Amino acid sequence: MSEIVRFVPKSELERARLIREARAIYDSIFPSAAADRTPQDNGDRVKT
Secondary structure, X not given: OOOOOOOOOHHHHHHXXXXXXXXXXXXXXXXXXXXXXXXXXXXXXXXX
């Protein structure tokens, strides 16, 4: 049986790496909405 091997151009690998890096930076600056809501789920608090 023969296997199909797909060769990926360097430009495509670089593009994927840059996208992963950008997503990591974005997630560090803008955390997900679920993480933002966790401290606020304790009820309605009035800040004094």
